[in-house]
Structure formats: C-alpha cells, structure tokens
Amino acid sequence: MVFKYRTAGIVAVLAGASLTALLAQNGAPSVASGKREILLQTNQSWNGKPYTHYPTGQPQLTMIKLTIAPHTALPWHTHPFPNVVYVLSGTLTLHDKASGKTQVVHQGEAVGESVDAVHRGESGDEPTVLLITYAGTPGVPTSIPAKGEKAEY
Incomplete structure (x- = not known):
C-alpha cells in the first residue's frame, strides 16, 4: 500500500515537472520586475538653462x-x-x-x-x-x- 502511494506521488511530481517544462517551451513568460537604470533626469538643458515651460495643447x-x-x-x-x-x-x-x-x-x-x-x-x-x-x-x-x-x- 505504501508503495502504491509513493508511486502516485512520484508520478504527480513528474507530471507537474513535465507541465512546467511544457509551459516554458510554449513561451509562457515568468513574472519578474525589470532592472531600471535612469539615464537622465534633469530640469535644465546641458548648457545650464532651466526648462521653464511645456507647450500647451495635446501632447x-x-x-x-x-x-x-x-x-x-x-x-x-x-x-x-x-x-x-x-x-x-x-x-x-x-x-x-x-x-x-x-x-x-x-x-x-x-x-x-x-x-x-x-x-x-x-x-x-x-x-x-x-x-x-x-x-x-x-x-x-x-x-x-x-x-x-x-x-x-
């Protein structure tokens, strides 16, 4: 009896692993945060003049x-x-x-x-x-x- 349950458990683990491998092969993405690198954050131009306005209207x-x-x-x-x-x-x-x-x-x-x-x-x-x-x-x-x-x- 114990052997029967262990075999079923092993089969379940193998089936789960196979399903995970199948999903990975089919392009299911993993979910993770991206790595952010700020390249520029400024309120003035390179020559030191501040940005004072944006145009009005639709962006x-x-x-x-x-x-x-x-x-x-x-x-x-x-x-x-x-x-x-x-x-x-x-x-x-x-x-x-x-x-x-x-x-x-x-x-x-x-x-x-x-x-x-x-x-x-x-x-x-x-x-x-x-x-x-x-x-x-x-x-x-x-x-x-x-x-x-x-x-x-």
Whole structure:
C-alpha cells in the first residue's frame, strides 16, 4: 500500500515537472520586475538653462534616430520644447552659439537639449548615431533652423 502511494506521488511530481517544462517551451513568460537604470533626469538643458515651460495643447511624443556623418556639424537650430538625446554610437559635441559653451557626450550617455537657444551638434571621427525624444504637440516642428541655416534633418 505504501508503495502504491509513493508511486502516485512520484508520478504527480513528474507530471507537474513535465507541465512546467511544457509551459516554458510554449513561451509562457515568468513574472519578474525589470532592472531600471535612469539615464537622465534633469530640469535644465546641458548648457545650464532651466526648462521653464511645456507647450500647451495635446501632447505628442516624437522619437527619431539621427545619424551624423563623421566630422560633420549640423546647422545652427533651436527646439521649441524639451527633448533628450541618447548617444547610441560615436560622440556628439554640443555647441551653444550665444555663450560659446561646449559639451561632449559619449556613447551610452544622455543629455537634455537646449530649448529656445541656438545650438548645434558635431560628430567626431566616426558616424554619430543618436536617439532623440521630443515632448511636443502636434503641428509644432521638433527643430527650427536659425536664420539663414538649413534644416537640422
């Protein structure tokens, strides 16, 4: 009698293990928290100017991937609302036209861009690939060329 119950218990354990393995093979996800790494949290742009406002109206988030050829400076431009740049590869040197300030941003780093201040980015010795996220509104461009300049993208 004891043998019969032990055998049934072993069969139940094996069946449970087989069911678990079957669920894992069928793509049933395990549930766990993700690992958070804050890349940037700021209330001012890289050149020290505080963010003072957001546009009014319906929010529209825009994310672009921008590739800049080696040894290339983008045209001078402004942004009408806050945005964040993350460098996927290469380096980005930011230039503030009015103050002459510069900042170099390397692969894996993020920076808050200038709002309503004329600036531009410049690549280094290799192509620079950026992810840029804008917090704007529909119908408002993400980048505005400075007077006499071409569009940034």
